[in-house]
Amino acid sequence: MTLKALVVRGGWEGHQPVKATDMFIPFLERAGYEVRVEGSPEVYGDAGAMAATDLVLQCVTMSQITSEQVAGLRAAVEAGTGFTGWHGGIVDSYRASSDYLQLVGGQFATHPGKEPCERQGGQEDNYLPHTVEMTALGREHPITVGVEDFDLVTEQYWVLHDDLSDVLATTTHPVQPWHPWHRPITSPAIWTRQWGAGRVVVTTPGHSLDVLEHPSVRTVIERGILWASRTASAS
Template identity: 75%
Template sequence: MTSRNALIVRGGWEGHHPVAATEVFIPFLEESGYDIRIEESPAIYADAEAMAATDLIVQSVTMSDATREQVTGLRAAVEAGTGLTGWHGGIADSYRASSDYLQLVGGQFATHPSRRPELLVEGSEENNYLPYTIEITDLGSRHPITAGVEDFELNTEQYWVLHDDLNDVLATTTHPTQPWHPWHRPITSPAVWTRLWGRGRVVVTTPGHTPDILEHPSVRTIIERGMLWATRTASAS
């Protein structure tokens, strides 16, 4: 098996368990023939030589900041063929101040609606845990990342995502109207999408607030397949 180079970039807000979450997938990457490099900040993105040698970036950095040089390096690497993937806030809520980063990944976390007011517990992260459905789209039913995956239920944060139509949406989730929320019709957000950027591929999966959600069979299957699909292809070499 030809060795491929995977770069794990992790850090940012600790509430998304960037170390424990990325450790879930290291055995899969090793078994799939990747040499793995781990960085605890996005500083590596400004290293053009290191990025050119990287076939796949797995990012888990919620919020935090990246310099213009770092974001420029990341965009250049993906445009040249390096794959980029991640889950939840580690990719869809990173580097909020960088519009160039948001354009690259194609979606930005806006909110995760809360439970009924009478069920809220002050200071509990479970205030935003809701039962909801991930629904595979028609495209998703045919795509290598999600083919054969059926619609599935989760009880965790349900991401409301701001996005654009350059994304190829493989799965969605719908936020219903509720009397304690101000919106007036159901809102459907992408839950899994791909995005082509130059010769590179981007895959975003929004479930993944905690490592146990990453261990859900359907979530894990989608993320692992997404890693393989996003990886630099021969045509991008």
């Protein structure tokens, strides 16, 4: 049986949605997926297309979604369609839609920056050295088993989240004199979420192509694609 993957990409160009998703389309094809690519979430409103989709890989930062489109996405995931993505392409999408945010389980809040005197006005102002640390669950989960804690120098996402998610990895934001918080903040970095018969997988690293090429990041995303995809029990 041929699996069907839907790649939805667009939104803010800073995350290079076309080049970023193009990195994973060959992997999908090698894994036996027939891949459809769309440049907007309009397809989410097509119930027939969504019912036939085993996996949605989304990379749409910010942008807009209609109530009908998000309802279609939620219904498809509840019925068994997998949903996955990375960084702002999944947790900084459709900021005005609370129904979307509830489905994903995490909302980008900020990425703390360098000391103000070191900033030069570019994206690099927000590139900080940090560690992605596996949780006890993450050390056993099929997506992250065997993946050790790893270090990155890139945007470190602080996300608002809830207790429905199963957190596989975290990252901790330290206290700095130029920041207004007064204790270290630990934020989920990789998580899964069961929504009806469907599975959601979120990986927050992935701001730029070099981060997506990091062996640990790429491994987690590729395993997440396979794990999130519609299971036999959801067919």
